[in-house]
Amino acid sequence: MKSTNHTAVSKFLLLGLTDYPARQPLIFSLFLFMYLVPILRNLLIILAVSSDPHLHSPMYFFLSNLSFTDICISTTTIPKMLANIQAQDQSISYTGCLTQNDFVLVFGGLENCLLAVMAYDCYVAICHPLR
Template identity: 65%
Template sequence: MEAKNHTEVSEFLLLGLSEVPSLQPLLFGLFLSMYLVTVLGNLLIVLAIISDAHLHTPMYFFLSNLSFVDICFTSTTVPKMLVNLHTHGKDISYMGCLTQVYFFMIFAGLDNFLLTVMAYDRFVAICHPLHYTVIMNPRLCALLVLMSWFIIFWVALVHLLLITRLTFSVGTEIPHFFCDLTQLLKVASSDTFINNIYLYVSTVLLGVFPVTGILYSYSKIVSSLKRVSSTAGKNKAFSTCGSHLCVVSLYYGTSLVEYLSYAVTPTSQSSAIASVMYTVVTPMLNPFIYSLRNKDVKAALRRLLAASCL
């Protein structure tokens, strides 16, 4: 097939999760339900935290940011997939594809950073309780979030600029339900050596440092709790970390499942199915994890729903 310059390519074709016509209505209903639950659940968490003065603390400030990012994260990929399932189409415009790649990288990276910042917050709260309010002051909390946005904004922008240098064949098919960066590089007609080098470097830096930060924080927390003689004190400390640990395990666990599924059965369809776990399922479960395991959040949600019914 003749290679064309990227400026001449008007659209790509997203192959989706399945090409079986009879499955399209079922997939549409399933993902629409999951998307609505994700948006509603995370929106309720954000509104509950904003409206309740008891939750105006660093931990819940970061949680509200995480919930907002999760809404944006799932909204980057799912709506376009729903449109294609409903219309039985596969097309996505060239600019639409690049936009999806860009914002997907931003919100995936922000999830990474926010989970790390939340681990640091728990480390300070448990290991340095007397200095917690001084260390985790509003200025530092805002700075940590802004730094996360700043770093991932530029990392994603460089990825985007490198993609615009590539050429693609007319009618290029992307074997995924959204424009995934790795899949896009595989179907490019031109040399992607620089793109791959930058992808590996940024993945290592943005993956290793956050994971290392989380592991370091929890190693210090466990070490600190060993010196606590009170069982009630240990249980209270673990309860404040439980929800965060569940979300971290879910986020990195589903990412690992995707990597292993592709490594064991290196097919594009297996990769796409595994991607559903961290792009759709994880953002949907986060509100349930934090609301079911946290008495303060449950109380705030009850007050919010009661006020809305008046």
């Protein structure tokens, strides 16, 4: 009879920021600031595009969608990291890690598609201006 080694992974430990508990509030506030500034900037872009009728053109429509995908990419990973820093628990479940990875890949692919469509829109506007 063969004996095999079976190991079940249920959590990943996220290590590497700092081992000193006194630096945790500084790291938390730094990452919170780095999270909130792009979120607020992108929300202002979306609000400006949706509220001004002069900005209802395809370029600004794509720009607001790009801002939305940027918000989604930031929101998939950074809140969990902030919660881990605040709770002094540096672990993430296996399914949580896979879920975060899937969302980052989906929103990253969506952002790349939006950038490609924006580039094509610019190409059409320059090369074929009367269409």
